[in-house]
Amino acid sequence: MAMAVPMAITLLFAIVLAGGVVSSAEFSYIEYNTTQRIVPGKINVHLVPHSHDDVGWLKTVDQYYFGGNNTIRGACVQNVLDSVISALLEDKNRKFIYVEMAFFQRWWRQQSNAKKIKVKELVNSGQLEFINGGMCMHDEATPHYIDLIDQTTLGHKYIKDEFDQIPRVGWQIDPFGHSAVQAYLLGAELGFDSLFFARIDYQDRAKRLKEKTLEVVWQGSKSLGSSSQIFTGIFPRHYDPPDGFTFEINDVSPPIQDDVLLFDYNVQERVNDFVAAALAQIGYCSFYVPISIRATQI
Numbered sequence: 313m314a315m316a317v318p319m320a321i322t323l324l325f326a327i328v329l330a331g332g333v334v335s336s337a338e339f340s341y342i343e344y345n346t347t348q349r350i351v352p353g354k355i356n357v358h359l360v361p362h363s364h365d366d367v368g369w370l371k372t373v374d375q376y377y378f379g380g381n382n383t384i385r386g387a388c389v390q391n392v393l394d395s396v397i398s399a400l401l402e403d404k405n406r407k408f409i410y411v412e413m414a415f416f417q418r419w420w421r422q423q424s425n426a427k428k429i430k431v432k433e434l435v436n437s438g439q440l441e442f443i444n445g446g447m448c449m450h451d452e453a454t455p456h457y458i459d460l461i462d463q464t465t466l467g468h469k470y471i472k473d474e475f476d477q478i479p480r481v482g483w484q485i486d487p488f489g490h491s492a493v494q495a496y497l498l499g500a501e502l503g504f505d506s507l508f509f510a511r512i513d514y515q516d517r518a519k520r521l522k523e524k525t526l527e528v529v530w531q532g533s534k535s536l537g538s539s540s541q542i543f544t545g546i547f548p549r550h551y552d553p554p555d556g557f558t559f560e561i562n563d564v565s566p567p568i569q570d571d572v573l574l575f576d577y578n579v580q581e582r583v584n585d586f587v588a589a590a591l592a593q594i595g596y597c598s599f600y601v602p603i604s605i606r607a608t609q610i
């Protein structure tokens with residue numbers, strides 16, 4: 313079974329294509345303007361840095377957290393949280409979505425009060441957002457629905473008690489198949505605005521790509537009618553970033569080399585690749601171009 317690749321990130325900012333390409337006359341430090349904004353008349357691409365940390369898959373949840381037994385799988389969630397939080401603190405334009413409370417709780421327990429205050433500020437400003445918010449991203453096919461409710465309740469109660477926040481987005485990007493209970497009970501009834509997932513039957517995906525029906529309003533219950541409806545977005549491909557834009561350890565995507573004095577300076581080429589990826593994606597989405605960024609696998 314090809315399951316989740318460990319880490320991921322939540323961030324949401326807009327990049328305007330065909331805007332700020334670096335002037336090759338600049339030989340010094342380049343300050344990029346990463347302020348998010350929507351520019352009318354252009355394709356606005358939303359990069360969504362998100363977590364995707366398996367709460368036990370090839371090794372135990374504690375081994376995933378501490379980076380134990382890395383010969384089985386190189387994965388260390390505490391490093392993900394450490395690096396993401398410091399990156400958020402460095403630049404208020406950065407955002408991140410964190411999903412799995414089983415890991416977040418482990419990390420939180422080990423933070424100083426001073427750090428906790430800073431992280432609460434990140435949560436209150438919206439730079440750090442909890443989505444899905446259960447202890448894990450539960451499977452939808454094999455567990456009893458009581459278990460789905462219990463593990464979601466536990467995570468949401470933790471977020472409410474600690475941060476006074478209520479998650480608004482369902483993020484079921486790795487389960488193999490999706491159930492109506494998720495849509496109506498653990499989606500609409502729970503108060504989520506939306507639900508996103510990646511895995512669907514390949515023929516269904518092909519049809520939806522062709523017909524531009526990857527975004528739907530899913531009515532999860534016939535008897536509950538419109539109160540069980542939830543906006544649902546299906547990723548056009550899997551939850552990976554476009555080809556050539558995976559910057560995990562051991563990945564082979566070309567880095568963006570923006571020092572004009574270097575022989576391998578490649579900004580124009582990489583911008584062109586990104587524009588091509590965005591154009592390919594908008595070809596089968598009806599109104600938004602989300603690009604999932606899974607990062608920081610250590």
Ligand SMILES: *[C@@H]1O[C@H](CO)[C@@H](O)[C@H](O)[C@H]1NC(C)=O
Nearest residue numbers: 343344345346347348349350
């Ligand atoms: C960055 O972009 C924002 C949004 O367009 C703009 O308001 C701001 O002035 C820009 N900052 C700089 C330093 O250019």
Ligand SMILES: *[C@@H]1O[C@H](CO)[C@@H](O)[C@H](O)[C@H]1NC(C)=O
Nearest residue numbers: 371372375380381382383384
């Ligand atoms: C790590 O995994 C190996 C292989 O499965 C196992 O023999 C070993 O006991 C594990 N070590 C720890 C500390 O869990």
